[in-house]
Amino acid sequence: MRFILSGLILSFFSFNTISVFATTNSMAQTGFTGLLRIPHADALPFGDFSINYQWEDNIDYETPYARGAHKTILMGVGLLPGLEFTVQNTHKQISDGPGWSGTHSSDLSFSAKYDFKPFLPENWFSLAVGVQDYGGAASHHKNAYLVASKSLFPATYYHFRITAGYGQGDVGNQMGADYLQGAFMGVEWQPLPWLQFMAEHDGTGMNGGLKLFSDDNWLPYGWKANLTYQLYSDSLTANRDNQWVGVGLTLPIVIGESATRYSPQGIDEFASVEQEHKKHVSDKADTNTFKEAKTVATLPSAERLSDSTLSDNEAKQVLKVLVDYGFENVRVGWSGDELVVALENNLFNWNELDGIGVALGLIVSNSDAEFFQLQLLNNQILVTNIKGNSEQYRTFLAQSEEQRLLEHGLIISSESSKDIDWASERQASSHFVPRFIFSPHLRSAMGTEFGVFDYSLALSSNIQMSLWKGGVVDVRHLLPIAHSDSYADGEYFAGGRHESEVDRILFHQAFALPASITTQFSGGQIYKNYIGLLNESRWQSPQGTHRIKTEIANFEHRDNDFSYQPLLASYRYYFRPLDVALEGTVGQYWSGDVGGSVSLKQWFGDMAVKLTYQNTTCDRSRSEYSCSRDGYADNHEYAGLNFSFPFGTRKNASPSIGLQVKTLEQWAYGYRSRINNHANYIGGNRSATTNLQYNIDQQYYNRDRLSATYIQSHGQRLRESYLKYIK
Structure with a gap:
């Protein structure tokens, strides 16, 4: 410790005294950008992505996962200007084998913070509101807060940022019943561009520590790494007065020339x-x-x-x-x-x-x-x-x-x-040219009582071939590659493990109709056991700002007597300055449940981040639909986060030899959590759609981005x- 302190002192006095350092932001231990355990009033910048892992000392593996010291995986994204959205997984152990276990159980929660900085004079202070794990079924980190931060002496080495806020905690919070309950406050001092000291009171006690940051020139593409070390805590919460260490990486989602499109200057210019x-x-x-x-x-x-x-x-x-x-x-x-x-x-x-x-x-x-x-x-x-x-x-x-x-x-x-x-x-x-499309196919469970992350991974081999105008044959085979213990024979997720099988055999026929309407009929086998027919139709306004889409399908399962008859209509609005799409959907879903969903899809170049809220109800008297006998409650509400991006190379090989090998235009992965219910049981296929890979938006309209306003x-x-x- 003596050598570390000596190095810090020498580094401090070796810098030119007229240099100016801005306060650097990073994630706190739980759910938001902040100090050590409390939030400050600055959000992740628009278009930034942060991934973090934190280890707390003195973890007691004999107590339930929702109590005491733990490890944390944090993933945050600057979803909109001023809006930070975070996914958090807390656990004590990644896995100690298959099966239900308090030792390797984990908790998944969502958090959000909004920074009002654009609405305040620049020389005032930052102000933010935030919620953590609100509406969650099994809430172990529930709180809400209002927080303000102010930088003092920003042009000197005595650059401090003070933070004060008021929160509403929860008796079941893993950090303690008094955590962010009432007033909380903290102070940060950043004398060097790579060093921060901080102290805070989080409602349960005092915490003190430091953060180290990588130099701007060390990592490529604007990446920035950080290390957090909480040296001291006198928290009154049982087994939370511990030291902890965290590492993190923050990076812009879009790099290169396209990044200016999502900078504050770029947004202002486009607006x-x-x-x-x-x-x-x-x-x-x-x-x-x-x-x-x-x-x-x-x-x-x-x-x-x-x-x-x-x-x-x-x-x-x-x-x-x-x-x-x-x-x-x-x-x-x-x-x-x-x-x-x-x-x-x-x-x-x-x-x-x-x-x-x-x-x-x-x-x-x-x-x-x-x-x-x-x-x-x-x-x-x-x-x-x-x-x-x-x-x-x-x-x-x-x-x-x-x-x-x-x-x-x-x-x-x-x-x-x-x-x-x-x-x-x-x-x-392009007719009679077979196109081989390879991609990973993943089934998974995240943040359950069976582990932090369980999975079944397969190789998807898809052959598509155009026969005539608008007519395409579409066949997919899945080849198992690997799976976690909980997907093994006899374990809880064994029924969802991949098998070597042809799970999709479809014929698609699309037509361009008058008034900018495109429609596609798809018939055959999907998801191995479902046989039927689907129609998808789409209208887009001349500039592409508005889009209306319908989906009508009728499928039967080979082995049961249920009908799968989704009947859905959706409206999408595209807001050009932010490159964001807002969409609402209503109707009857795959399992027969009826309701709606709203989503916000933020584009960052070719990657999209989507927030979704879903709310559907099943009518038990409609016994022809699978939701009537799935054993779950009538009403289900979900909140989810989804990432989608092209998989593979930006440019494919030429089809000049009579065939083409491609990678997938869009690979998506996301997770949803049940909200506003006492239990967090995921209700099978509730709020589900047919979700065909070969759909109009993806195959004909550039993942719903082929419009005048998008191109402009x-x-x-x-x-x-x-x-x-x-x-």
């Missing part, structure tokens, strides 16, 4: 240019606007045709370049003096904008046409149409980093030109993909 953008869209509807843009530069790397005549030779050149690159169903023609290209992107797996960006770059680099039109197809069905001025778009591609919001001049709609003189037949057909707000992705994969 402020919303009206300006609408004006541009209106102005550019007049093609004369394009003809005024003549003072632009061309890309040095662009191979331009020497003959600027609008000719079939030019169309054939563009056709060859696009086919050679790997696009499918390519067709080129003319609508007046506008070059028209229709194509399908099966190359870029994460986002259709990558394929659009590359295709547009190749078009304007290989054509002298003044105007262009790109028709993006999926299974030969038109899903979006993009028009622009070639010279203006070349300028957009050639802009410097300082010109991020230079207008690309694109007009995006779902309608195509009527009179097109096609100069070629469709090339590089991610215009830099078009440029970035062209520069990465072409130039």
Whole structure:
């Protein structure tokens, strides 16, 4: 200890005394960003993700998991500006074998904190409200609080942040009945960028300790590591007056050029240019606007045709370049003096904008046409149409980093030109090309009396093949790889363990209907034992801000007499400045329970974080539905958190050899917990949908991101993909 203190003192006096250090934030021991055991008033920054693990001393393995010292896994995310959402798992032991055990039982809880900083003058103080484990069925960390923080002497080494708050605790709280009950307070001192000292009173007693942080230059991509050490506690709660050590890593979810889209500056820019953008869209509807843009530069790397005549030779050149690159169903023609290209992107797996960006770059680099039109197809069905001025778009591609919001001049709609003189037949057909899609398939239980995390893992091998326009065959096989002890024969989760089997055999047929409606019929076998038919229909407003979707299905189980007849309708609203989607769903769900759900899906580049609230009720008199005899209560309420992201490489191999190996466009993992009930039994398939992997949003509309407003707000992705994969 003498050497550590000496090193700290030497480091302190070795720094230039005029340096200024901002207070660094990290997670407390339980449920939120804070000091040691109390929250402060600052939330995780928007788009940041934090993962932490903490060990407390003197764990008593003979007492129940909800009492005394424990270990903690904390995962927090800055879900919206000012809103922090945290998932916490407390346990004493990861596992000591299969079966129900107080030794390896664990508790899963959700917490939220909102920071009112944007609504307060900058030189005032920070103010936040928070709740922890509220509404949970078995609440061991329940509390609510109001907290304020204020930095003092921020331009000196005497930089302190004081925190004071008032909370409402709970008699069943694992930290003690007096934890955050009434007033609490704390103080932090950060004399160095990598060092914090802190002391606090959490309602049960005094705590003191320190935190160490990694230097900004040590880790890549803006990652920051921290170590927390609580050296002292006189908590009056039994077996909580312990030392504890925690390690954590905080990182931005989005990195690179796309990260500016989610920065405070980026949000402000997109909010402020919303009206300006609408004006541009209106102005550019007049093609004369394009003809005024003549003072632009061309890309040095662009191979331009020497003959600027609008000719079939030019169309054939563009056709060859696009086919050679790997696009499918390519067709080129003319609508007046506008070059028209229709194509399908099966190359870029994460986002259709990558394929659009590359295709547009190749078009304007290989054509002298003044105007262009790109028709993006999926299974030969038109899903979006993009028009622009070639010279203006070349300028957009050639802009410097300082010109991020230079207008690309694109007009995006779902309608195509009527009179097109096609100069070629469709090339590089996507029909009868088998596509092999590999991904992990995971079944799991988290935070149960059987352990912190139990799982069954399999390899999903999916073959999809287009037969004709909108028609696709879809077959999936699951191959078991590994499982935890509680999924072994004779154990509690044994019935959910993967088997080697073909669990999905489906035929899908999609149609584009008038008024921007797309519908898809799917028939066959799903989830090994269910045979039936499903229809999914979707309408999207011209700009994509609004979307309405319906799902109607009728399935029968091979081995029982239940009917599975979901009948659901949903509405989604997309808020462009924050890249967030709000959705509500009502109707009858998979098991026959009736009710609704609301969700908030926040996009961070190609990753989405979704919060969901579900509330359904089962009518026991409807014996034809499985919920009537599942043994659970009539009403079920759930809160859940879900992460979804593309699995595998951003760009797939070309299908030029007659087949294609791909990875999955979207892999999702999440968990939900029952709320507002005395027991936390998960009710089987309550609030469940058919949840087909091959659905309209994912297969045709870029995971519900293929719209004018989305493309406009991610215009830099078009440029970035062209520069990465072409130039």
